[in-house]
Structure formats: C-alpha cells, structure tokens
C-alpha cells in the first residue's frame with residue numbers, strides 16, 4: 001500500500017504587533033490564511049534511504065537526498081541536484097535525527113527502506129499572480145484569481161519568484177515537518193486534530209528551530225506559530241531555548257529532543273485564542289513595490305536601542321502594546337456579541353455594510369444590543385486608526401517607511417468606503433502589502449454594492465500604486481491540518497506530472 005500523508009499549514013498576516021512582538025513583553029495579533037502550503041509524503045520504490053523532494057510549481061526544483069545513519073544521522077544532497085534548498089535540507093536533517101532519537105535508528109531505517117518521495121506545493125496566493133492574470137488577459141479581481149488553476153506553475157526557479165508576504169518558508173517548514181513526523185509515526189494523526197496536543201507542540205518547537213536555523217536568525221516566530229496553531233494572540237519564546245542548538249557544529253551534533261520536547265519548559269511562548277468577528281472578511285492586497293523586511297527590522301531595532309536618551313520609543317511601545325491588545329479584545333467582543341444575539345448582529349452588519357464608518361454612529365439602532373454592536377465596530381475602526389498613527393510615528397522617528405505616504409493615501413481611500421472597518425500595513429509594514437477588515441453580510445444588500453466589491457474596484461482603478469488582490473480569507477481551521485489528497489482540488493494533479 002502506498003498511502004499518502006498530507007499535512008497543510010496556513011500562511012499569516014500580522015495585523016497588529018509588528019516590531020513589538022519581537023519583545024516578549026508585547027504580544028502580536030496574527031491571522032492565519034485560507035491559503036496553505038501542502039506537503040505530500042509517499043513511500044517510493046526507488047532506493048533505500050533515498051528522499052526525493054519536488055516543488056512542481058518551480059523550474060529546477062527537484063532535490064534528492066541520501067540518508068546515512070552512522071556514525072550519526074547525515075542527510076546529504078546528491079551531486080546530481082541542480083540547486084540547493086537550505087530550508088528543505090535542514091528540515092530533513094532535523095526531522096530524521098529527531099525521529100531516530102525518539103523511535104530508534106532501526107524504526108527509521110524500516111520507514112526509509114524503499115525511499116520516500118515528497119511533494120511540496122503552496123496555494124497561488126503565496127506567489128504574485130500578476131503575470132498569470134496578464135497572460136490570461138484578466139482584470140485584477142477576486143473572480144479572476146479563481147480562474148487560475150490551483151497550484152499553478154510559476155515558470156521560474158524558487159529564487160526568482162515574487163512572494164506576496166504570506167510567510168511561504170514558515171508554512172512550508174511547518175507542513176513538511178508535521179507531515180514527516182506523521183509519516184514516520186513519531187506523532188499520531190489525532191495530535192493534529194486537537195489544538196493543544198503534545199504532537200502539535202513538538203511540530204511547533206521543531207519547526208521554529210528549523211526555520212531559525214535556515215534563516216540564520218531568530219525572529220519572533222509568529223509566522224511558524226500561525227502555521228502550527230492558526231489565528232491567535234502570540235507572545236514569543238525566549239530565543240535562549242534554541243541558542244545552544246543554533247551554535248552547534250554539524251560535525252558534533254547534539255541531541256534535539258531535550259530542546260524541542262514539548263515538556264521542555266524553556267519554551268515559554270503563549271498562544272491565546274483569537275479570530276476575526278463573524279460576517280467580516282479580511283482582504284489582502286499585494287502592492288507591487290516591495291520592501292526588504294530584515295533591513296526595516298534592523299533599522300527600527302537600532303533606533304530603539306539608541307533611543308533611551310529621549311525615551312520616545314519606550315512610550316511608543318507601551319502605548320502600542322495597549323492599543324494592540326485593545327484591538328484583539330474588541331474584535332473578540334464582537335464574536336461574543338454575535339453569539340448572544342445573531343439576528344440583531346446580522347441586522348447591524350447590513351446597516352454597517354452600506355454606510356461609511358464616519359456615519360455609523362449618526363443613526364441609532366432600535367435596540368440597546370444593536371447600539372452596542374455598532375459602537376463596538378466603531379471602536380475597532382478607531383483603534384485600528386490609532387495603531388496606524390502610532391506605526392507611522394514609529395516610522396518617522398526611526399526613519400523607516402513603515403506606513404509610507406503612498407500606502408497612507410491608498411489605505412485612507414479604502415477605509416473611507418462603506419462597510420470598511422479598518423486596516424493597515426501588515427507585519428513590518430513597507431510598500432509590499434495591505435490588509436483590510438470589511439463587513440461581509442450574508443444578506444442581500446442590493447442595490448448597494450457589497451464592501452468586498454467596492455474595495456476590489458478601488459484597487460482595480462487605483463493608479464498611484466500597482467495593487468493586486470489576494471484571494472485569502474481567514475482560515476478558521478486551527479493551523480496545521482491532516483488532509484485527504486483527493487479532497488484538495490488540484491492537489492493530486494499538481495503532484496502527478498513529476
């Protein structure tokens with residue numbers, strides 16, 4: 001039998017907490033996306049201890065590795081490989097080593113007795129689809145995106161692809177790690193059904209370590225955390241937990257389990273429940289201008305370090321810390337209000353969808369509950385504006401384009417449309433993306449246009465920046481998930497030709 005083990009992991013959007021989340025004293029609000037990475041692991045009938053990995057969306061993206069077990073586990077690139085993939089290679093080295101520590105070398109040798117093949121694909125949203133849309137002569141709309149075949153080939157090697165900022169490497173590492181942990185019987189599939197299982201935490205800790213190793217730095221880890229746990233309020237782990245492993249030489253490998261074990265209490269990350277309110281939709285745009293996140297981060301952190309003389313960064317971090325939390329709590333309050341009175345909530349949503357936010361409070365609702373719902377939406381709008389203002393201040397003080405004026409103009413225009421609740425520049429900010437939260441009622445609001453359509457249209461005709469929508473919405477499935485190969489449209493086909 002050659003059954004496939006498939007695990008998917010979502011992408012991420014950090015809607016609040018950019019820069020602050022690097023510091024354990026502050027939390028970030030991360031939304032996981034419906035766009036996912038999929039890793040498909042199958043036994044092959046090739047050769048003992050041979051692992052082949054293919055990414056069929058890319059040119060020259062096949063990598064073969066041999067696994068040696070003596071004197072210690074060593075995963076080696078085959079000389080025939082046309083390119084290297086550090087992320088995949090380091091992931092395999094770490095997963096096989098950990099599997100041997102947990103189950104013994106004999107168990108892993110049996111699993112690899114006729115080799116395994118791995119396919120990795122990411123939803124189209126992870127990579128810019130401008131060229132596809134142009135070649136199909138389609139306008140840049142959500143409807144056009146749905147006409148592009150799933151997992152469409154990009155026509156370029158991975159190194160040349162235009163990423164959209166959804167965190168491809170974190171989602172890739174997490175789906176690869178989790179699928180291999182399952183395929184090698186290190187964790188049971190049921191562990192990826194439960195939210196808080198030991199297996200899920202093991203997949204998280206290992207993925208964080210591998211991702212840091214591959215990136216050559218320890219970031220906040222919110223992207224891996226979203227790929228594992230889904231949307232949440234994230235407090236980072238202390239980097240000391242992996243410091244020793246990060247500095248180990250490959251010639252003298254240390255055991256991984258003592259560090260990555262879910263029972264290692266040095267992993268002090270916090271994951272608190274979060275989701276966007278019912279009947280709202282997150283909208284994402286890829287803005288084709290591009291920013292280099294590491295250089296933005298380096299500059300902001302340097303400024304913060306040098307700043308204590310004036311104390312401005314301290315005050316800014318404290319006030320942003322408070323309003324970021326307020327955003328999360330106010331959004332959660334809306335979910336609560338919906339569950340208490342879904343009918344009134346839906347009715348309010350209809351009103352908000354056809355009204356500009358600046359006029360939301362001018363017409364009182366029929367009931368006290370209705371007024372609370374509308375004023376809570378208005379509070380979200382005000383908080384999201386306050387966060388933008390503070391992030392712009394951070395940008396001005398550190399001389400970093402966190403919300404550059406070109407983005408400010410576009411965001412202001414979007415936020416002034418009926419039914420738009422709030423938005424901003426995600427993560428580190430810069431020129432490359434924006435997010436909005438819009439009302440998305442189930443009810444028919446014709447002859448009014450739906451907020452999603454209004455925003456799409458604004459983006460479509462906007463001239464000052466080159467804007468293209470992404471199809472992602474929030475993923476309500478919590479993080480890494482076991483999939484059935486045939487239930488994901490296009491997946492079997494995407495991996496069939498190679």
Ligand SMILES: Nc1ncnc2c1ncn2[C@@H]1O[C@H](COP(=O)(O)OP(=O)(O)O)[C@@H](O)[C@H]1O
Nearest residue numbers: 055085086087120121122163167168169170172
């Ligand atoms: N589909 C894929 N298959 C294999 N590796 C991938 C794929 N997509 C991304 N990667 C790996 O992730 C790396 C990109 O990492 P990075 O630059 O940190 O991107 P991001 O900012 O999207 O996380 C690539 O060089 C490659 O090693």
Ligand SMILES: C[C@@](O)(CCOP(=O)(O)OP(=O)(O)O)CC(=O)O
Nearest residue numbers: 018019167219220221293427428429
């Ligand atoms: C600055 C940050 O807090 C957030 C950066 O978030 P982005 O979503 O901008 O990151 P990239 O995926 O690298 O583009 C750095 C961090 O938390 O690691």
